[in-house]
Amino acid sequence: MSLVLPTRARSSAALVLAGVLWGTGGLAGSLLGDLAGLHPLAVAAYRLLVGGGVATLFVLLKGGALPRTPEAAKRVFVVGGLFALFQASYFAAVALSSVSVATMTTIGAAPVMVTLASVRKPQPWTLVSMLGTVAGLVLLRWSPDEPAHLFGGLACALLAAAGFAVLTLVTAKPVEGLEPLSTTAFGCLTGGLLLSPVAGWFGMALPLHADVLAVACYLGAVPTALAYAAYLRGLADAHPVLGALSAVLEPLTAAVLAAVLFGERLGVTAWCGAAVLVAALAVGYWRPEPR
Template sequence: MLFLVAAGVLWGTGGLAGALLQDLAGLHPLAVAAYRLLIGGAIATVALAAQLQRLPRTRAVGRRLLTAGALLAVFQASYFGGVAMTSVSLATLVTIGSSPVIIAVVTAIRDRRMPSARTGLCITIALAGLGLLAGTPSARDFWHTVAGILLCLTAAAGFAAFTMVNRNAVPGLSTGGTISIGLLFGGLLLLPAALTVGMSLPMTPQVVATTLFLGAVPTATAYGLYLIALRQANPVAAALAAVLEPLTATVLSVAFFGERLATAGIIGAVLLGVALAVNYSAQSRSAQGEPVLPRPRTGAEVGS
């Protein structure tokens, strides 16, 4: 649970770092997303070079790495597309709010059982908190809003699928291998589109430091912690940890950028905290009424 909380908090620093990089370098959001995945994957690959040399060359490992990379690319590209079509607040609300709902629905259909009362309560409180925290977002017109929401729902589905696919380990594939190569592959998928909008990066100390931070902290480290935690937490609980991303970004904006939080936003932040407290109060998945998923098979490496 601590790893899930840490991942959500670190993701919250990524939005601000990405916005800062976009302003400093004049980059398109799609280029920022590509840099985030590529730099994060490169940093993780260098840090885990010795571990990656032992990576088995099997079809199961190849399929998992390709799937992880493709889902990361879909998530990043769709989310930033939704931001461009609507607004940051609306895109974040729809994407982060929809992910645990999608996972809960898919899990209920797969297991032929309704989610527990605790799960439903957590999701409801989290959605209410996100709505208050985001406020009433504005959009240019109706059709832009519809298109943007569809992109955000695609992003939410991508993140939900990433969470559920990586819930169980592949024999011989470590968390480090999944995150390093998965990030690199996702970045490579976005690279052609990012090159068309421009990826010129000024080599100033501030730009370089921001780029390295974006790749190392809210990307390589946060996704690594998230994947490790997935092996011990149920998918809905893991997806709910993502609500810490907008909450952290809001707190940092108020603390360091002088932004003011309205009363509704304060109430929303409190509701998010309540949702997380209710979610994490259970000491086991069975206490939450969620089905206990099988542990990885013996011999499967799950640590990074």
């Protein structure tokens, strides 16, 4: 027992770190798009390319090598494709609906999909945590001004949720010779290369200004390379359902940062949603689904 608890604590800390860092990515991506005049798909491509490039450089400097086995190469290609699918579908959902609807649907649906795919009979505490997560996201992101005809946006958001769910389930099973950081590095780079032809259609010219380059480096290094490396590290010793639930820290962190840094006021409903989210996550970490 003394060996299990520290491992679980480290995994939980890694998943929490990933969720919080993802929450800064939305603000950084929006800032990069505004500063550089980029289409959201171009922002997504740069996010993966820069993140993959930074992580790959770090891996090589540590003495790491490219995937050498067919299993490792296949895993990198699959992860890269899922990264590209998740990013493209999410930003398509944003364009067809709104940031609130896209985020709420994607992050809310992913834990449900992971649970249905990985657990035959979910424990009561898992169901309570999932229901609380969905309810908290609705309260946090709900707006009475959202249009009702959002079928296309909802469909793309559900596709993004499916991509994230599959990514969570696939990477929960390690491949020999491929560490979480290497998976992140080569996967992000592959995803960025897959997205670039589509993003290039909308224009990917990046102004060589100090502020633009600084934001692009932060977006790639912190909420992408570091966050996904922490996420994949946490999944190595945690149940995939717990990993998917940790993703809800992204909109929670983004909402709090927007309120603190930009003076965006959160209403009573939003603060209630934040409280429900924290409680739902606490239940998930307190009573995790057994592996």
